[in-house]
Amino acid sequence: VWIVPNLLFNRVAFIGIGLIGSSMAKRMLKEGMAKELVACSRSSDTRQKALDLGLVSKTYEDPAKAVKGADLVVIATPVGSYSDIAQSIASVIDLNTIITDVGSVKKAVVDSVKPYLQFPNKFVPGHPIAGTEFSGPEAGFSELFEGRWTILTPDMQTDEEAVNKIICMWEGMGSKVEIMSSEHHDMVLAITSHLPHLIAYTIVGTATELEEDLRREVMKYSASGFRDFTRIAASDPIMWRDIFLNNKEATLDVLQRFSEDLTVLQKAIRRSDGEALEDLFSRTRAVRRDILEL
Protein backbone atom coordinates (compact mmCIF):
# COMPACT_ATOMS: atom_id res chain seq x y z
CA VAL A 1 0.00 0.00 0.00
CA TRP A 2 1.32 3.42 -0.97
CA ILE A 3 1.28 6.08 1.69
CA VAL A 4 -0.20 9.30 0.35
CA PRO A 5 1.18 12.05 2.57
CA ASN A 6 -1.86 14.32 2.31
CA LEU A 7 -4.39 11.55 2.75
CA LEU A 8 -6.94 12.63 5.35
CA PHE A 9 -10.03 10.58 4.51
CA ASN A 10 -10.97 7.27 2.94
CA ARG A 11 -14.35 8.11 1.56
CA VAL A 12 -15.78 11.62 1.36
CA ALA A 13 -19.49 12.04 0.62
CA PHE A 14 -20.67 15.40 -0.66
CA ILE A 15 -24.32 16.12 -0.03
CA GLY A 16 -24.79 18.72 -2.76
CA ILE A 17 -22.12 19.34 -5.37
CA GLY A 18 -22.55 22.94 -6.52
CA LEU A 19 -19.95 25.72 -6.66
CA ILE A 20 -18.50 25.01 -3.20
CA GLY A 21 -18.78 21.21 -3.20
CA SER A 22 -17.23 20.86 -6.64
CA SER A 23 -14.40 23.28 -5.77
CA MET A 24 -13.63 21.20 -2.67
CA ALA A 25 -13.74 17.99 -4.69
CA LYS A 26 -11.36 19.39 -7.29
CA ARG A 27 -8.90 20.47 -4.64
CA MET A 28 -9.17 17.18 -2.73
CA LEU A 29 -8.36 15.27 -5.89
CA LYS A 30 -5.43 17.56 -6.64
CA GLU A 31 -3.99 17.20 -3.14
CA GLY A 32 -4.76 13.49 -2.79
CA MET A 33 -6.79 14.14 0.36
CA ALA A 34 -9.15 11.19 0.00
CA LYS A 35 -9.22 7.72 -1.52
CA GLU A 36 -12.72 8.10 -2.86
CA LEU A 37 -15.14 10.95 -3.45
CA VAL A 38 -18.87 10.44 -3.95
CA ALA A 39 -21.70 12.93 -4.28
CA CYS A 40 -25.41 13.10 -3.65
CA SER A 41 -27.76 15.41 -5.55
CA ARG A 42 -31.50 15.47 -6.07
CA SER A 43 -30.94 16.65 -9.63
CA SER A 44 -30.02 13.96 -12.16
CA ASP A 45 -28.50 16.67 -14.33
CA THR A 46 -26.13 17.69 -11.52
CA ARG A 47 -25.26 14.05 -10.81
CA GLN A 48 -24.37 13.50 -14.46
CA LYS A 49 -22.27 16.68 -14.59
CA ALA A 50 -20.34 15.70 -11.45
CA LEU A 51 -19.48 12.37 -13.08
CA ASP A 52 -18.66 13.91 -16.47
CA LEU A 53 -16.36 16.44 -14.84
CA GLY A 54 -14.57 13.60 -13.05
CA LEU A 55 -15.25 15.16 -9.66
CA VAL A 56 -16.54 11.98 -8.01
CA SER A 57 -16.55 8.26 -8.75
CA LYS A 58 -20.16 7.61 -7.73
CA THR A 59 -23.34 9.64 -7.36
CA TYR A 60 -26.54 9.01 -5.43
CA GLU A 61 -29.99 10.49 -5.25
CA ASP A 62 -30.52 9.33 -1.65
CA PRO A 63 -28.33 10.97 1.02
CA ALA A 64 -28.55 7.86 3.24
CA LYS A 65 -26.96 5.73 0.52
CA ALA A 66 -24.32 8.35 -0.28
CA VAL A 67 -22.95 8.59 3.27
CA LYS A 68 -22.70 4.85 3.85
CA GLY A 69 -19.11 4.00 4.74
CA ALA A 70 -17.96 7.63 4.48
CA ASP A 71 -15.55 8.91 7.14
CA LEU A 72 -16.32 12.49 6.06
CA VAL A 73 -19.70 13.90 5.08
CA VAL A 74 -19.73 17.43 3.63
CA ILE A 75 -23.16 19.06 3.58
CA ALA A 76 -23.02 21.63 0.78
CA THR A 77 -26.66 22.32 -0.08
CA PRO A 78 -28.76 25.44 0.64
CA VAL A 79 -29.14 25.56 4.42
CA GLY A 80 -32.92 25.18 4.28
CA SER A 81 -32.40 21.52 3.36
CA TYR A 82 -30.12 20.65 6.29
CA SER A 83 -32.76 19.39 8.69
CA ASP A 84 -34.15 16.90 6.16
CA ILE A 85 -30.66 15.76 5.27
CA ALA A 86 -29.66 15.28 8.91
CA GLN A 87 -32.79 13.18 9.49
CA SER A 88 -32.16 10.95 6.51
CA ILE A 89 -28.47 10.27 7.22
CA ALA A 90 -28.64 10.06 11.04
CA SER A 91 -29.19 6.33 11.29
CA VAL A 92 -26.56 5.41 8.68
CA ILE A 93 -23.51 7.25 9.96
CA ASP A 94 -21.41 5.78 12.72
CA LEU A 95 -18.98 6.94 15.41
CA ASN A 96 -16.14 7.29 12.92
CA THR A 97 -17.87 9.66 10.56
CA ILE A 98 -17.04 13.33 10.77
CA ILE A 99 -19.78 15.63 9.48
CA THR A 100 -19.08 19.17 8.34
CA ASP A 101 -20.88 21.75 6.25
CA VAL A 102 -20.20 24.91 4.27
CA GLY A 103 -23.35 26.93 5.03
CA SER A 104 -23.27 30.72 5.21
CA VAL A 105 -25.20 30.79 8.50
CA LYS A 106 -24.15 28.76 11.51
CA LYS A 107 -26.53 29.01 14.47
CA ALA A 108 -29.58 27.81 12.54
CA VAL A 109 -27.45 25.09 10.96
CA VAL A 110 -26.33 23.73 14.31
CA ASP A 111 -29.91 23.87 15.59
CA SER A 112 -31.29 22.00 12.59
CA VAL A 113 -28.61 19.30 12.37
CA LYS A 114 -27.37 18.39 15.86
CA PRO A 115 -30.68 17.25 17.42
CA TYR A 116 -30.90 14.42 14.88
CA LEU A 117 -27.33 13.14 15.16
CA GLN A 118 -26.43 10.12 17.24
CA PHE A 119 -22.90 11.51 17.65
CA PRO A 120 -23.36 15.28 17.64
CA ASN A 121 -19.79 15.71 18.88
CA LYS A 122 -18.59 14.66 15.41
CA PHE A 123 -20.33 17.58 13.71
CA VAL A 124 -17.91 20.43 12.87
CA PRO A 125 -19.88 23.36 11.41
CA GLY A 126 -17.87 25.34 8.86
CA HIS A 127 -18.14 28.25 6.46
CA PRO A 128 -15.55 29.00 3.77
CA ILE A 129 -15.86 32.72 2.99
CA ALA A 130 -15.42 32.29 -0.71
CA GLY A 131 -17.68 32.18 -3.69
CA THR A 132 -18.62 33.66 -7.03
CA GLU A 133 -21.92 34.65 -8.59
CA PHE A 134 -21.92 31.38 -10.53
CA SER A 135 -23.41 28.11 -9.34
CA GLY A 136 -23.48 24.42 -10.19
CA PRO A 137 -20.72 21.78 -10.38
CA GLU A 138 -19.29 23.28 -13.59
CA ALA A 139 -18.59 26.57 -11.74
CA GLY A 140 -16.12 25.04 -9.28
CA PHE A 141 -12.35 25.52 -9.39
CA SER A 142 -9.63 24.20 -7.11
CA GLU A 143 -8.20 27.61 -6.19
CA LEU A 144 -11.48 29.03 -4.84
CA PHE A 145 -10.36 28.85 -1.20
CA GLU A 146 -6.78 30.02 -1.72
CA GLY A 147 -5.91 32.77 0.78
CA ARG A 148 -9.54 33.07 1.97
CA TRP A 149 -10.87 32.55 5.48
CA THR A 150 -12.82 29.54 6.64
CA ILE A 151 -14.69 29.95 9.91
CA LEU A 152 -15.41 26.87 12.03
CA THR A 153 -17.96 27.02 14.87
CA PRO A 154 -17.49 23.93 17.04
CA ASP A 155 -18.77 24.10 20.63
CA MET A 156 -17.51 22.74 23.96
CA GLN A 157 -18.74 19.22 23.14
CA THR A 158 -17.22 18.94 19.67
CA ASP A 159 -14.56 16.26 19.29
CA GLU A 160 -11.13 17.90 19.16
CA GLU A 161 -9.66 15.38 16.75
CA ALA A 162 -12.53 15.95 14.35
CA VAL A 163 -11.97 19.71 14.49
CA ASN A 164 -8.25 19.24 13.84
CA LYS A 165 -8.92 17.09 10.79
CA ILE A 166 -11.28 19.70 9.35
CA ILE A 167 -8.67 22.40 10.00
CA CYS A 168 -6.09 20.27 8.15
CA MET A 169 -8.51 19.83 5.27
CA TRP A 170 -9.15 23.57 4.85
CA GLU A 171 -5.49 24.48 5.25
CA GLY A 172 -4.73 21.86 2.63
CA MET A 173 -7.10 23.75 0.35
CA GLY A 174 -5.10 26.94 0.85
CA SER A 175 -7.58 28.49 3.29
CA LYS A 176 -6.85 30.29 6.56
CA VAL A 177 -8.96 28.96 9.45
CA GLU A 178 -10.55 30.80 12.37
CA ILE A 179 -12.75 29.45 15.17
CA MET A 180 -15.60 31.38 16.79
CA SER A 181 -19.09 30.84 18.19
CA SER A 182 -21.94 30.31 15.75
CA GLU A 183 -23.79 33.37 17.13
CA HIS A 184 -20.78 35.61 16.61
CA HIS A 185 -20.24 34.25 13.11
CA ASP A 186 -23.82 35.09 12.19
CA MET A 187 -23.51 38.68 13.41
CA VAL A 188 -20.22 39.31 11.58
CA LEU A 189 -21.50 37.76 8.37
CA ALA A 190 -24.79 39.65 8.60
CA ILE A 191 -22.74 42.82 8.19
CA THR A 192 -20.05 41.69 5.74
CA SER A 193 -22.17 39.53 3.50
CA HIS A 194 -25.89 39.23 4.19
CA LEU A 195 -26.69 42.96 4.35
CA PRO A 196 -24.63 43.76 1.21
CA HIS A 197 -26.46 41.02 -0.67
CA LEU A 198 -29.83 42.22 0.60
CA ILE A 199 -29.05 45.75 -0.56
CA ALA A 200 -27.76 44.61 -3.92
CA TYR A 201 -30.87 42.50 -4.48
CA THR A 202 -33.05 45.47 -3.56
CA ILE A 203 -31.33 48.02 -5.77
CA VAL A 204 -31.29 45.73 -8.79
CA GLY A 205 -34.92 44.88 -8.05
CA THR A 206 -35.78 48.58 -7.97
CA ALA A 207 -34.27 48.92 -11.43
CA THR A 208 -36.29 46.02 -12.84
CA GLU A 209 -39.47 47.89 -12.00
CA LEU A 210 -38.63 50.97 -14.05
CA GLU A 211 -40.47 51.80 -17.24
CA GLU A 212 -39.10 49.74 -20.13
CA ASP A 213 -37.14 52.58 -21.83
CA LEU A 214 -35.44 53.74 -18.67
CA ARG A 215 -34.73 50.13 -17.70
CA ARG A 216 -32.90 49.52 -20.99
CA GLU A 217 -30.78 52.61 -20.45
CA VAL A 218 -29.94 51.58 -16.90
CA MET A 219 -28.56 48.32 -18.30
CA LYS A 220 -26.66 50.16 -21.01
CA TYR A 221 -24.97 52.68 -18.70
CA SER A 222 -24.54 50.26 -15.83
CA ALA A 223 -20.76 50.57 -15.61
CA SER A 224 -20.63 53.03 -12.79
CA GLY A 225 -21.61 51.28 -9.55
CA PHE A 226 -24.78 49.47 -10.60
CA ARG A 227 -22.86 46.81 -12.48
CA ASP A 228 -21.07 45.68 -9.29
CA PHE A 229 -24.45 45.33 -7.62
CA THR A 230 -25.84 43.20 -10.43
CA ARG A 231 -22.93 40.79 -10.00
CA ILE A 232 -23.71 40.39 -6.30
CA ALA A 233 -27.44 40.17 -7.04
CA ALA A 234 -26.82 37.34 -9.50
CA SER A 235 -25.93 34.94 -6.68
CA ASP A 236 -27.89 31.70 -6.27
CA PRO A 237 -31.53 32.56 -5.37
CA ILE A 238 -32.33 29.45 -3.28
CA MET A 239 -29.08 29.64 -1.33
CA TRP A 240 -29.73 33.27 -0.48
CA ARG A 241 -33.40 32.77 0.30
CA ASP A 242 -32.31 30.20 2.88
CA ILE A 243 -29.61 32.45 4.31
CA PHE A 244 -32.07 35.25 5.04
CA LEU A 245 -34.65 32.86 6.45
CA ASN A 246 -32.00 31.34 8.71
CA ASN A 247 -30.20 34.47 9.86
CA LYS A 248 -33.30 36.56 10.32
CA GLU A 249 -32.50 38.20 13.63
CA ALA A 250 -28.96 39.37 12.87
CA THR A 251 -29.93 40.47 9.34
CA LEU A 252 -32.92 42.50 10.54
CA ASP A 253 -30.75 44.03 13.27
CA VAL A 254 -28.05 45.31 10.89
CA LEU A 255 -30.71 46.29 8.36
CA GLN A 256 -32.24 48.49 11.05
CA ARG A 257 -28.90 50.23 11.70
CA PHE A 258 -28.38 50.65 7.95
CA SER A 259 -31.83 52.19 7.49
CA GLU A 260 -31.21 54.70 10.26
CA ASP A 261 -27.89 55.73 8.69
CA LEU A 262 -29.51 55.99 5.28
CA THR A 263 -32.18 58.28 6.68
CA VAL A 264 -29.50 60.56 8.11
CA LEU A 265 -27.78 60.71 4.73
CA GLN A 266 -31.06 61.35 2.93
CA LYS A 267 -31.71 64.26 5.25
CA ALA A 268 -28.21 65.64 4.65
CA ILE A 269 -28.83 65.62 0.90
CA ARG A 270 -32.25 67.20 1.26
CA ARG A 271 -30.76 69.97 3.42
CA SER A 272 -27.72 70.36 1.14
CA ASP A 273 -25.46 69.67 4.12
CA GLY A 274 -22.18 69.28 2.20
CA GLU A 275 -20.11 69.06 5.36
CA ALA A 276 -21.96 65.99 6.65
CA LEU A 277 -21.61 64.27 3.27
CA GLU A 278 -17.91 65.02 2.97
CA ASP A 279 -17.33 63.83 6.52
CA LEU A 280 -18.98 60.45 5.91
CA PHE A 281 -17.33 59.96 2.52
CA SER A 282 -13.91 60.63 4.03
CA ARG A 283 -14.50 58.13 6.84
CA THR A 284 -15.55 55.40 4.43
CA ARG A 285 -12.53 56.01 2.23
CA ALA A 286 -10.33 55.29 5.26
CA VAL A 287 -12.07 51.91 5.71
CA ARG A 288 -10.91 50.84 2.27
CA ARG A 289 -7.34 51.75 3.22
CA ASP A 290 -7.66 49.69 6.42
CA ILE A 291 -8.91 46.65 4.51
CA LEU A 292 -6.17 46.82 1.89
CA GLU A 293 -3.56 47.06 4.66
CA LEU A 294 -4.82 43.92 6.45
Add this chain to the structure above:
Amino acid sequence: VWIVPNLLFNRVAFIGIGLIGSSMAKRMLKEGMAKELVACSRSSDTRQKALDLGLVSKTYEDPAKAVKGADLVVIATPVGSYSDIAQSIASVIDLNTIITDVGSVKKAVVDSVKPYLQFPNKFVPGHPIAGTEFSGPEAGFSELFEGRWTILTPDMQTDEEAVNKIICMWEGMGSKVEIMSSEHHDMVLAITSHLPHLIAYTIVGTATELEEDLRREVMKYSASGFRDFTRIAASDPIMWRDIFLNNKEATLDVLQRFSEDLTVLQKAIRRSDGEALEDLFSRTRAVRRDILEL
Protein backbone atom coordinates in the same frame (compact mmCIF):
# COMPACT_ATOMS: atom_id res chain seq x y z
CA VAL B 1 4.75 71.78 -41.18
CA TRP B 2 3.82 68.14 -40.54
CA ILE B 3 0.17 67.24 -40.76
CA VAL B 4 -0.84 65.15 -37.77
CA PRO B 5 -3.91 63.17 -38.89
CA ASN B 6 -5.55 63.04 -35.47
CA LEU B 7 -4.93 66.67 -34.64
CA LEU B 8 -8.13 68.23 -33.33
CA PHE B 9 -6.96 71.14 -31.20
CA ASN B 10 -4.09 73.56 -30.91
CA ARG B 11 -4.09 74.24 -27.24
CA VAL B 12 -6.13 72.29 -24.70
CA ALA B 13 -6.52 73.70 -21.19
CA PHE B 14 -7.55 71.31 -18.42
CA ILE B 15 -9.20 72.98 -15.46
CA GLY B 16 -8.48 70.28 -12.90
CA ILE B 17 -6.16 67.38 -13.69
CA GLY B 18 -7.27 64.48 -11.50
CA LEU B 19 -8.13 60.93 -12.55
CA ILE B 20 -10.27 61.95 -15.54
CA GLY B 21 -8.26 64.96 -16.70
CA SER B 22 -4.95 63.12 -16.55
CA SER B 23 -6.38 60.09 -18.36
CA MET B 24 -7.64 62.39 -21.13
CA ALA B 25 -4.26 64.13 -21.33
CA LYS B 26 -2.41 60.81 -21.60
CA ARG B 27 -4.68 59.64 -24.39
CA MET B 28 -4.51 62.99 -26.22
CA LEU B 29 -0.72 62.83 -26.16
CA LYS B 30 -0.75 59.25 -27.38
CA GLU B 31 -3.11 60.02 -30.26
CA GLY B 32 -1.54 63.36 -31.13
CA MET B 33 -4.86 65.13 -30.66
CA ALA B 34 -3.45 68.51 -29.65
CA LYS B 35 -0.34 70.60 -30.19
CA GLU B 36 -0.16 71.70 -26.60
CA LEU B 37 -1.74 70.66 -23.31
CA VAL B 38 -1.80 72.88 -20.23
CA ALA B 39 -3.47 72.42 -16.86
CA CYS B 40 -4.84 74.51 -14.05
CA SER B 41 -5.03 73.35 -10.45
CA ARG B 42 -5.39 75.15 -7.14
CA SER B 43 -3.02 72.62 -5.57
CA SER B 44 0.71 73.22 -6.17
CA ASP B 45 1.29 69.54 -5.44
CA THR B 46 -1.06 68.53 -8.26
CA ARG B 47 0.51 71.07 -10.64
CA GLN B 48 3.96 69.65 -9.91
CA LYS B 49 2.76 66.07 -10.40
CA ALA B 50 1.14 66.94 -13.75
CA LEU B 51 4.45 68.39 -14.93
CA ASP B 52 6.54 65.52 -13.51
CA LEU B 53 4.29 62.96 -15.20
CA GLY B 54 4.76 64.81 -18.50
CA LEU B 55 1.00 65.24 -18.90
CA VAL B 56 1.13 68.95 -19.75
CA SER B 57 3.76 71.49 -20.75
CA LYS B 58 2.56 74.31 -18.51
CA THR B 59 0.50 74.63 -15.34
CA TYR B 60 -1.39 77.54 -13.83
CA GLU B 61 -3.05 78.37 -10.57
CA ASP B 62 -5.44 80.88 -12.16
CA PRO B 63 -8.07 79.43 -14.54
CA ALA B 64 -8.22 82.72 -16.48
CA LYS B 65 -4.53 82.45 -17.34
CA ALA B 66 -4.76 78.75 -18.19
CA VAL B 67 -7.51 79.15 -20.78
CA LYS B 68 -5.89 82.05 -22.62
CA GLY B 69 -5.42 81.08 -26.25
CA ALA B 70 -6.94 77.62 -25.78
CA ASP B 71 -9.31 76.34 -28.45
CA LEU B 72 -10.55 73.67 -26.04
CA VAL B 73 -11.21 74.06 -22.33
CA VAL B 74 -11.96 70.87 -20.37
CA ILE B 75 -13.51 71.46 -16.95
CA ALA B 76 -12.60 68.41 -14.88
CA THR B 77 -13.02 69.54 -11.27
CA PRO B 78 -15.72 68.58 -8.73
CA VAL B 79 -18.96 70.08 -10.07
CA GLY B 80 -19.40 72.38 -7.06
CA SER B 81 -16.55 74.53 -8.40
CA TYR B 82 -17.99 75.02 -11.91
CA SER B 83 -19.80 78.28 -11.28
CA ASP B 84 -16.66 79.99 -9.91
CA ILE B 85 -14.61 78.64 -12.79
CA ALA B 86 -17.12 79.81 -15.39
CA GLN B 87 -17.09 83.28 -13.88
CA SER B 88 -13.32 83.54 -13.88
CA ILE B 89 -12.77 82.33 -17.44
CA ALA B 90 -15.79 83.97 -19.09
CA SER B 91 -14.07 87.18 -20.12
CA VAL B 92 -10.92 85.49 -21.44
CA ILE B 93 -12.34 82.93 -23.83
CA ASP B 94 -13.35 83.92 -27.33
CA LEU B 95 -15.67 82.75 -30.08
CA ASN B 96 -13.26 80.03 -31.17
CA THR B 97 -12.98 78.29 -27.83
CA ILE B 98 -14.99 75.14 -27.24
CA ILE B 99 -15.75 74.41 -23.60
CA THR B 100 -16.61 70.94 -22.38
CA ASP B 101 -16.68 69.18 -19.02
CA VAL B 102 -16.65 65.70 -17.53
CA GLY B 103 -18.98 66.14 -14.56
CA SER B 104 -21.20 63.30 -13.33
CA VAL B 105 -24.30 65.51 -13.21
CA LYS B 106 -25.43 67.59 -16.14
CA LYS B 107 -28.46 69.76 -15.45
CA ALA B 108 -26.86 71.62 -12.53
CA VAL B 109 -23.66 71.96 -14.54
CA VAL B 110 -25.42 73.61 -17.45
CA ASP B 111 -27.28 75.91 -15.05
CA SER B 112 -24.11 76.98 -13.29
CA VAL B 113 -21.89 77.47 -16.36
CA LYS B 114 -24.00 78.77 -19.25
CA PRO B 115 -25.29 82.00 -17.68
CA TYR B 116 -21.73 83.32 -17.40
CA LEU B 117 -20.55 82.45 -20.89
CA GLN B 118 -20.39 85.02 -23.65
CA PHE B 119 -20.77 82.23 -26.21
CA PRO B 120 -22.91 79.62 -24.48
CA ASN B 121 -23.43 77.83 -27.79
CA LYS B 122 -19.80 76.69 -27.59
CA PHE B 123 -20.36 74.79 -24.35
CA VAL B 124 -20.73 71.02 -24.90
CA PRO B 125 -21.54 69.34 -21.56
CA GLY B 126 -20.16 65.81 -21.34
CA HIS B 127 -19.83 62.86 -18.98
CA PRO B 128 -17.52 59.90 -19.62
CA ILE B 129 -18.97 56.97 -17.64
CA ALA B 130 -15.63 55.69 -16.51
CA GLY B 131 -13.59 55.92 -13.36
CA THR B 132 -11.88 54.06 -10.58
CA GLU B 133 -11.82 54.54 -6.81
CA PHE B 134 -8.44 56.30 -7.15
CA SER B 135 -7.94 60.01 -7.65
CA GLY B 136 -5.26 62.54 -8.57
CA PRO B 137 -3.11 62.93 -11.71
CA GLU B 138 -1.03 59.85 -10.88
CA ALA B 139 -4.17 57.67 -11.06
CA GLY B 140 -4.83 58.39 -14.74
CA PHE B 141 -4.26 55.94 -17.60
CA SER B 142 -4.83 56.32 -21.31
CA GLU B 143 -7.15 53.30 -21.65
CA LEU B 144 -9.68 54.50 -19.06
CA PHE B 145 -12.34 55.37 -21.67
CA GLU B 146 -11.82 52.36 -23.93
CA GLY B 147 -15.17 50.73 -24.75
CA ARG B 148 -17.04 52.91 -22.23
CA TRP B 149 -19.89 55.31 -22.90
CA THR B 150 -19.59 59.08 -22.92
CA ILE B 151 -22.85 60.99 -22.73
CA LEU B 152 -23.05 64.49 -24.21
CA THR B 153 -25.95 66.79 -23.33
CA PRO B 154 -25.94 69.69 -25.81
CA ASP B 155 -29.21 71.59 -26.32
CA MET B 156 -30.93 73.19 -29.33
CA GLN B 157 -28.58 76.20 -29.24
CA THR B 158 -25.31 74.30 -29.05
CA ASP B 159 -23.01 74.74 -32.02
CA GLU B 160 -23.10 71.62 -34.17
CA GLU B 161 -19.47 71.83 -35.21
CA ALA B 162 -18.41 72.05 -31.56
CA VAL B 163 -20.46 68.96 -30.74
CA ASN B 164 -18.91 67.06 -33.65
CA LYS B 165 -15.42 67.92 -32.51
CA ILE B 166 -16.13 66.68 -28.99
CA ILE B 167 -17.61 63.47 -30.42
CA CYS B 168 -14.40 63.00 -32.47
CA MET B 169 -12.32 63.58 -29.37
CA TRP B 170 -14.13 60.95 -27.30
CA GLU B 171 -14.22 58.43 -30.12
CA GLY B 172 -10.50 59.02 -30.52
CA MET B 173 -10.14 58.04 -26.88
CA GLY B 174 -11.89 54.73 -27.56
CA SER B 175 -15.22 55.80 -26.08
CA LYS B 176 -18.72 55.26 -27.49
CA VAL B 177 -20.78 58.46 -27.56
CA GLU B 178 -24.48 59.02 -26.89
CA ILE B 179 -26.46 62.26 -26.85
CA MET B 180 -29.42 62.94 -24.54
CA SER B 181 -30.98 65.76 -22.52
CA SER B 182 -29.27 66.78 -19.28
CA GLU B 183 -32.42 65.98 -17.28
CA HIS B 184 -32.61 62.48 -18.67
CA HIS B 185 -28.91 61.93 -18.06
CA ASP B 186 -29.35 62.87 -14.42
CA MET B 187 -32.23 60.44 -13.90
CA VAL B 188 -30.43 57.50 -15.54
CA LEU B 189 -27.21 58.19 -13.63
CA ALA B 190 -29.08 58.62 -10.35
CA ILE B 191 -30.06 54.96 -10.68
CA THR B 192 -26.92 53.45 -12.20
CA SER B 193 -24.33 55.40 -10.26
CA HIS B 194 -25.50 57.90 -7.64
CA LEU B 195 -27.81 55.59 -5.70
CA PRO B 196 -25.28 52.70 -5.68
CA HIS B 197 -22.63 55.08 -4.34
CA LEU B 198 -25.00 56.46 -1.74
CA ILE B 199 -25.83 52.94 -0.57
CA ALA B 200 -22.19 51.87 -0.51
CA TYR B 201 -21.22 54.95 1.49
CA THR B 202 -24.02 54.22 3.94
CA ILE B 203 -23.25 50.55 4.47
CA VAL B 204 -19.54 51.15 4.95
CA GLY B 205 -20.41 54.03 7.26
CA THR B 206 -22.67 51.73 9.29
CA ALA B 207 -19.70 49.37 9.72
CA THR B 208 -17.41 52.16 10.92
CA GLU B 209 -19.76 52.78 13.83
CA LEU B 210 -19.57 49.25 15.19
CA GLU B 211 -17.76 48.44 18.41
CA GLU B 212 -14.02 48.20 17.81
CA ASP B 213 -13.75 44.35 18.02
CA LEU B 214 -16.61 43.71 15.66
CA ARG B 215 -15.33 46.41 13.32
CA ARG B 216 -11.95 44.69 13.05
CA GLU B 217 -13.64 41.40 12.23
CA VAL B 218 -15.81 43.01 9.59
CA MET B 219 -12.64 44.21 7.87
CA LYS B 220 -11.05 40.79 8.21
CA TYR B 221 -13.97 38.84 6.74
CA SER B 222 -14.94 41.47 4.20
CA ALA B 223 -14.47 39.20 1.18
CA SER B 224 -18.08 38.26 0.75
CA GLY B 225 -19.90 41.36 -0.51
CA PHE B 226 -18.74 44.11 1.84
CA ARG B 227 -15.36 44.42 0.13
CA ASP B 228 -17.00 45.46 -3.15
CA PHE B 229 -18.90 48.18 -1.29
CA THR B 230 -15.72 49.53 0.32
CA ARG B 231 -14.18 49.94 -3.12
CA ILE B 232 -17.14 52.01 -4.30
CA ALA B 233 -17.18 53.95 -0.99
CA ALA B 234 -13.50 54.84 -1.44
CA SER B 235 -14.33 57.20 -4.31
CA ASP B 236 -13.31 60.84 -4.07
CA PRO B 237 -15.27 62.50 -1.20
CA ILE B 238 -15.43 66.04 -2.62
CA MET B 239 -16.46 64.88 -6.06
CA TRP B 240 -19.26 62.79 -4.60
CA ARG B 241 -20.38 65.43 -2.14
CA ASP B 242 -20.87 67.73 -5.12
CA ILE B 243 -22.69 65.09 -7.15
CA PHE B 244 -25.32 64.58 -4.44
CA LEU B 245 -25.71 68.30 -3.83
CA ASN B 246 -26.17 68.85 -7.56
CA ASN B 247 -28.43 65.93 -8.41
CA LYS B 248 -30.58 66.18 -5.32
CA GLU B 249 -34.00 65.72 -6.86
CA ALA B 250 -33.28 62.64 -8.95
CA THR B 251 -31.20 61.04 -6.20
CA LEU B 252 -33.89 61.56 -3.56
CA ASP B 253 -36.49 60.25 -5.98
CA VAL B 254 -34.71 56.94 -6.67
CA LEU B 255 -33.72 56.69 -3.00
CA GLN B 256 -37.41 56.84 -2.15
CA ARG B 257 -38.20 53.98 -4.53
CA PHE B 258 -35.27 51.98 -3.12
CA SER B 259 -36.43 52.52 0.47
CA GLU B 260 -39.91 51.30 -0.37
CA ASP B 261 -38.51 48.16 -1.99
CA LEU B 262 -36.19 47.58 0.97
CA THR B 263 -39.14 47.80 3.35
CA VAL B 264 -40.98 45.15 1.35
CA LEU B 265 -37.95 42.87 1.52
CA GLN B 266 -37.51 43.50 5.24
CA LYS B 267 -41.12 42.51 5.81
CA ALA B 268 -40.64 39.34 3.73
CA ILE B 269 -37.70 38.32 5.90
CA ARG B 270 -39.55 39.10 9.12
CA ARG B 271 -42.51 37.00 7.95
CA SER B 272 -40.24 34.22 6.64
CA ASP B 273 -41.83 34.62 3.21
CA GLY B 274 -39.39 32.44 1.25
CA GLU B 275 -41.43 32.63 -1.92
CA ALA B 276 -41.19 36.43 -2.12
CA LEU B 277 -37.43 36.30 -1.54
CA GLU B 278 -36.84 33.62 -4.15
CA ASP B 279 -38.99 35.49 -6.65
CA LEU B 280 -36.99 38.73 -6.27
CA PHE B 281 -33.61 36.97 -6.28
CA SER B 282 -34.50 35.16 -9.51
CA ARG B 283 -35.58 38.40 -11.18
CA THR B 284 -32.35 40.17 -10.25
CA ARG B 285 -30.26 37.27 -11.51
CA ALA B 286 -31.89 37.72 -14.91
CA VAL B 287 -30.82 41.38 -14.93
CA ARG B 288 -27.18 40.32 -14.74
CA ARG B 289 -27.72 38.04 -17.72
CA ASP B 290 -29.29 40.93 -19.66
CA ILE B 291 -26.34 43.21 -18.92
CA LEU B 292 -23.72 40.66 -19.92
CA GLU B 293 -25.59 40.06 -23.18
CA LEU B 294 -25.62 43.75 -24.12
